[in-house]
């Protein structure tokens with residue numbers, strides 16, 4: 001796998017390259033079109049695509065509920081739609097956005113993984129390069145989705161809130177072990193922040209001279 005990343009309801013483009021796709025499975029081809037991101041004909045729209053954008057909306061936290069924070073997003077998983085509700089000067093202005101897949105506030109980590117991530121991991125094991133990254137405003141659930149909610153494992157089993165990265169890694173090892181395959185796995189863990197890239201697995205402590213809290 002090229003990468004599993006967390007970038008900053010979150011969108012998760014997943015993009016296997018060189019992967020034959022049926023137009024039935026994925027309805028949009030972001031590679032084609034008129035250069036504006038819009039496909040210029042139905043025929044082009046029906047070509048296979050290699051980018052999917054998945055929207056996940058997190059539930060309100062206890063604190064947000066206590067403060068009676070209004071919900072401004074409504075998800076329709078079946079229609080793959082998200083409605084952003086706005087009331088401006090007593091006028092209700094709703095805007096609807098359609099995604100390749102929508103996971104509402106009640107969605108569980110395993111749902112997202114089984115339906116949208118696991119097939120991509122299988123493609124990696126078939127030799128395709130894939131990228132899965134989380135993108136969204138601060139506090140929208142990128143870390144929770146990608147890494148997990150922090151519950152402890154019990155009896156060697158993942159907690160229910162384990163995120164996409166541990167689940168993907170487990171699937172890779174389980175599949176390779178089941179195939180009795182001979183394999184090597186390489187992991188890099190990089191942080192790109194303010195145009196600076198840091199190798200978070202670097203052993204050399206001198207790479208973090210200004211930040212004592214950072215462990216290599």
Ligand SMILES: Nc1ncnc2c1ncn2[C@@H]1O[C@H](COP(=O)(O)OP(=O)(O)OP(=O)(O)O)[C@@H](O)[C@H]1O
Pocket residue numbers: 008057058059061136137138139140141142143144145149
């Ligand atoms: N699907 C979810 N179910 C329950 N709690 C969630 C969910 N998604 C996020 N949360 C909780 O919401 C809070 C914010 O989520 P998180 O830290 O993952 O956001 P983030 O997008 O990574 O933010 P930042 O960009 O600031 O790092 C956390 O307390 C997290 O546990």
